Amino acid sequence: MDTTEPTSSSRQILLAATEALIYAGGINATGMDAIVKASGVARKTIYRHFSTKDALVAQALRERDVRWMHWFSEETCRTAPGTARLLAAFEALAQWFATPGFRGCAFINAAGETGDPADPIRIVAREHKASLRAFLLQLAIEAGVAQADALADAWLILIDGAISVALVTGDLQAASRAHAMARGLLPTFFAPTTKESP
Template identity: 55%
Template sequence: MPCDFLPAQRALLDATEHLIYTGGIHATGVDAIVRKSGIARKTLYRHYPTKEALVEAALRRRDDRWMAWFIAATSGYTDPRARLLSCFDALREWFASDGFHGCAFLNAAGEIGPATHPIRAVSRLHKRRLFEYVCTLTRETGLAQPDEIAEEFLVLIDGAISLALVFGDTHGADAAARSAQRLLRHIPVSS
């Protein structure tokens, strides 16, 4: 994750991320970003030529930070299966945290129309990075078809996130963990 942001950029990215995560991209105007960040509009446009570019940068930074957190949260186990299943423990912790508003990347993709839009590209990048990390975990288990299992785990992860957002509780993580355990019981070890 780049650490060489100028203080004005950090303030703009922090404000933008908070506002779009809690209220949405379309509901967040440049005036609100300027007000929350304390940075002048002229400075904003010097760093980011458009609101879209600012939102894209804020989401890229969130992707780096979220992935670092998720990897750290699932790295405490030596047993590969336990490590894979710890994805749902990490999600449960996130769902219970203050300020949880679902997946910023699913939220953003849902707000932005065309699949070719740069903000949708950041959402795809995040899901691709999450998929690749889960692939790493499934490959470590020694199970047959690890990439296919990783894809199924990604569906369980995103489903749990959706349930947590809609119902406002952590039960989706528990249901996804039970489904994952059943899935793993029926997958043979590769030979």
Template identity: 45%
Template sequence: MATQAKQRLLTTAEELFYAEGIRAVGIDRLLQESGVGRASFYRHFASKDDLVVAVLEDRDHRWLDWLRTSVESVDDSAARPLAVFTALAERLARNDFRGCAFINTMIEMADPASPAHQVADRHKRRVITYLTELLTAADQPDPDILATELALLIDGAIVTAVRENSPAAADRAAAIAARLLA
């Protein structure tokens, strides 16, 4: 039962934080929406900040698993770096897309010492590490430098997609990436 309550808290918190923002959602709302009692909440999390960290860590693993699965379905390792943008375009086209949960967190929790900010930063670094792996496997020169450039394109496409309310930014970022990789 405790595991179910914890999972309901994590699921509800992720949905609400992503849709409305971390600071906009209070503990009372989380408890009401999840159907979990206050005592149960505090058995699982010492604070809302601890819940935020747990939500982000869980989302980090799921997001990177999704990206790997999407990209690695492409047989040609040389084509995989650009496949990242194809996967991204699919994500940006979702009806519930509200930007990157990690970018949003870094904006809301701007203090780099904040545990939530640190988890978000770690996620971005893990994406860069994955991009480096893809670029290395694709025999691209300077994979470390290219990975940071592609990560910048990804983040820029995400923010632009929010601003334009359109997934087209992923295609434009892919075109720029193709020029970088040529």
């Protein structure tokens, strides 16, 4: 029997099922029939609360952003503040890459399936990267890095590069190599920037 208002638990089941399906197979390859079947939530009920499939996917990705950032920050912050914590980000990645369900970054994957920069899914992906960069900037500031913004930018590129390499090539050592690169770069960010003389 269909209900007009899904319970909080059925909504979470719907979002979790949607996220799992799109992460495993992609947005375009995941039809509404598969989402209905996996979640057990009637199609009519889904469309009462999410006007389009894209709206549902965007919300599922927002939920993933919250959960993934919580996990990543918890894993990274197990190490004491300082350079060790900055490098612990790559140790967390190495753990993630080794999990059986690893399929790369859900947000990079989703952005790759959307052509319009104003697409709600692309916006969620962009917001996720902004959240990740903000976290990395916070770590850099806590570590007393002189060029904290530059380090946050570099770490974001190294992290996303390692994730992409691990997904595309299956090279699970990509996190270790990114870790080594980051370690080599670290001293350069502690030096204050020098302005060129006119």
